[in-house]
Amino acid sequence: MEPHGTPIRILVADPLDLVAEGLRKRLADLDDMTVVAHAGTGLRVLELLSRMPIDLVLLEVSLPGMDGIDTMRAIRKEHPSMRVLAHSTLSDIEYVNSMLTEGAGGYLMKGATEQEFQIAVRTVMDGGRYLSEEARCSVEAGYAHTEKRMDGEYIGLTAREREIIRLVALERTNGEIAAQLFISEDTVKTHRKHLMTKLNVRSSAGLVKYAIDRRWV
Incomplete structure (x- = not known):
C-alpha cells in the first residue's frame, strides 16, 4: 500500500x-x-x-x-x-x-x-x-x-442497559437496581421489558444467561 x-x-x-x-x-x-x-x-x-x-x-x-x-x-x-x-x-x-x-x-x-x-x-x-x-x-x-432492525438501525446496547443486565445477573432486585443507578423502579422495569424484547429472551433467566455468556459477572 x-x-x-x-x-x-x-x-x-x-x-x-x-x-x-x-x-x-x-x-x-x-x-x-x-x-x-x-x-x-x-x-x-x-x-x-x-x-x-x-x-x-x-x-x-x-x-x-x-x-x-x-x-x-x-x-x-x-x-x-x-x-x-x-x-x-x-x-x-x-x-x-x-x-x-x-x-x-x-x-x-x-x-x-x-x-x-x-x-x-x-x-x-x-x-x-x-x-x-x-x-x-x-x-x-x-x-x-448485532443484527439490524427493519428500519436499518443497529440493535445495540447502551451503557445503562449493559449495567442493568449485569445487576440482574447478580440477583439484585428492581428496588436495589433503582437505588444503585438513581432511577425509579418503574424505569428499571421498563428497561428490563425492553431488554427482553431487544435480546429476544423470555425471562430474567435469559438476561442472566446473556450476562454469564459474556463474562460480565
Whole structure:
C-alpha cells in the first residue's frame, strides 16, 4: 500500500496518558501518520472533534464515564464520516461486536506490533475493515443483538442497559437496581421489558444467561 500524501492525524482516546505518549514515539519516524491529540474521556473526544481537524480516532473501549461504545455511537451521530479504530486489551464478544455495529472501522488489540498497527490504521482510512485475530474470533461467534432492525438501525446496547443486565445477573432486585443507578423502579422495569424484547429472551433467566455468556459477572 502506498503511503498517504499527507499525514493521517490521529486522536488517541485513552484514559492513560502513557498510551498516547507511547504512540507518539512509535510513530515519530513515520511520514504518513501522527498523533495530534489525546483525550482521556468520551466527552473530551467529542469536544476535540468539534474543534480541530482529525482523520482517525483510536478509541479505547474502557473509557471512564461515557464508555467507548457510547462514545462510538455519539461520534457516528455527530461526525458520521469520521474514521474510528477501536484499540483495547478487551476481546470479549460484547465489546468487539458492539464497537463494530456502532460504526468502528476496525478493532485492534493493544500490544499489536508496529507493523500491524500501521496496517490497521491505513486499512480503516482506506474505508476497509481491520480486525486483530482475537477480534475476528469474536465477530465469527456473533450474537443476535448485532443484527439490524427493519428500519436499518443497529440493535445495540447502551451503557445503562449493559449495567442493568449485569445487576440482574447478580440477583439484585428492581428496588436495589433503582437505588444503585438513581432511577425509579418503574424505569428499571421498563428497561428490563425492553431488554427482553431487544435480546429476544423470555425471562430474567435469559438476561442472566446473556450476562454469564459474556463474562460480565
